[in-house]
Amino acid sequence: MSSEIRVRTDADLPEAADALVRVHGTDGYPVEGVADPVAWLTPPGLLSSWVVEQDGRVVGQVCVTEPRDEGAVALWLKETLGDEEEVAVLGRLFVIREARGNTLGEKLTRTAMEYAEKIGRRLVLDVMEKDRAAMRLYERLGWEPIGSTIHTGQVPARAYVAPQNPQNSQN
Template sequence: MTASIVRPFQNADLPGAEAALIEVHGTDGYPVEGVDQPASWLRSPDVLAAWVAEVGSKIVGYVAVMRPHGEGAVSLWVQHARSDEEHVAVLARLFVIKEARRRALGEKLMEAATDYAQSRGLRLVLDVMTKDTAAIHLYERLGWIRFGEASHRYGDDRQISAVCFVSPA
């Protein structure tokens, strides 16, 4: 079995991450946005840090920690915790291609993002579409706390229901 690693994203990883994103969209319908411009979606100016999962020399997964903008899970958590956005970041854009699953790569990507956030005194929040049941099970298995529901807004005024999670304390 080929070894797998999780490491910080490098600019040279962009073509592989784009290909993985498009593949995941084809198999899972995730993400609902961003596939038409994968480079912009992956390398948004709001990305604080990102990591890739690699098997052999192939990029098979990705995750980012992003700046909050008061949307969905962020605003709910700030209200719930009586906190402010300065102490919150968003775990986002987590995906692993189908052929690389069952190697704990999603978990390792989340661990890298969580370690980054904790080292900076940030609490991670996210919203996950209710249709993405495998992701919901992953977050719950890793001890993330479900604290509300929101609408995930995308595209031209489209929305889908989502569950909000916060990272373990």
């Protein structure tokens, strides 16, 4: 199967929204946003987003946003005494179940990490405690846990920060 990661366009939104609804049905992710998936895929402060196509159809996506009251941002800024302009948030990462096992989630994450490095921002995120596979992915890529938080005010989550230099996280 051939796959391609590229910048998401507005024309991709219907297919990405359908993929999101499928992921929610199989994984319970996300816990919010499924009622209006296009709105969830286009959050305020969106800096960039990418889709992964497999054999011509959108099977996953990821985005990077400006900080917006995320627990991971607060934890990182408290630890570093930094400022919000130095950080961005990786989010809305998903790949439909049928396309998993091809490192597509990893490739999407690396794309977001490289983008953040280019714009001079450190990526943070939170991942729901139940999403163990996502935690393993981030840890394999060198992300470090920075504390616990609550995702969308209701779900226990773990906060992570991306490695300082993504090119060195090739484990």
